[in-house]
Amino acid sequence: DITLSNRVQKIKPSPTLAITARAKALRAEGKDIIGLGAGEPDFDTPEHIKEAAIQAIRDGFTKYTAVDGIPSLKEAIIAKFSRENGFQYELNQILVSVGGKQSFYNLAQALLNPGDEVIIPAPYWVSYPDMVLLAGGIPVVIAAPQEQAFKITPEQLEAAITPLTRLLVINSPSNPTGTAYRNDELAALGEVLRRHPQILIATDDMYEHIYWGETPFCNILNACPDLYERTLVLNGVSKAYSMTGWRIGYAAGAPTLIKAMKAIQSQSTSNPTSISQVAAQAAIAGEQACVKAMCQEFKNRHDFVLEYLNGIPGVQTLAGSGTFYTFPNFQAAIASREDIKDDVELAENMLNAAGVAVVPGSAFGARGHLRLSFATSMENLEQALERIAAFLS
């Protein structure tokens, strides 16, 4: 037998990608499966973005580029930060990577030594803990239950901090809950962080543009501009522009950190795909009407799904401020059944008996919940919800 590294034995393949693959396999067997597991928008990439990429191929823009991204794309990202967020960056503060996933991966590799602790509020995006583990770090999970709208409190943050804490991860709006931190909540977390200058902050703003909260989108730098030096802002084009397959994400922060992350990237993937970079530039610098249209559609679906779910006995879900997920609590439904003991079994049963693919909350560090994605048509949503209601009744 081949002996594998200790490192790889600590992690598991992404559970969200696994459920999508399983639904696909069942469909290939001829089963009628509705997928609410997807972590990607169901829309096509907007035409002007595709055109830019086609032109790039025709122009022969098909060679290695600078490891950290082409200057024109980095300039477009800098302009985006200035225009939309009020943040100022120089070229040496931006790193373009192969999706938001690689941005966070680079960060973990560049920052963490074995035993370093990373605070991750749960429910969390499934990949944070595993990427921390791969870097030898220790995920320190703070549970933020539904009663707290899935948001951590300053007291919880203070209690989780130790001398080994290196990083706090904030993801708002959040995958899998759709809830977002308000400015005053971030200011309160910032107050705690000011007392612990050794801690860096990663704010994952991947869902910034899929947002309909009552107050404008904000991240911790809007609430606490003084944390600029130790905050890494992560974002990308995958979700906002329906470009998951193109694989472009980016990070902005302190030049030293960005330089270290770039070194990791230069010895792993090199530059992100040249053609995708041109497409991302067209997305970020171009007309933003497509983003608004997709966001509006997600909001409509959110409202529909929310009302439907909350009408099913034993199910309770919170209104989100963004993303294309909702994270209902099925605890009461689970408790009322002999044949199902937890959210993992509930998800399995829903797939096999009701033909609806969802991801168990445990994958996100929150038992008793399921993540439902509404990145699918209204028609599919109606059918899927009818099936879920029938299955539970």
Ligand code: PLP
């Ligand atoms: N961050 C969050 C919170 C996500 O949900 C995702 C994708 O699921 C990513 C980052 C990574 O996105 P990408 O496809 O650009 O790697």
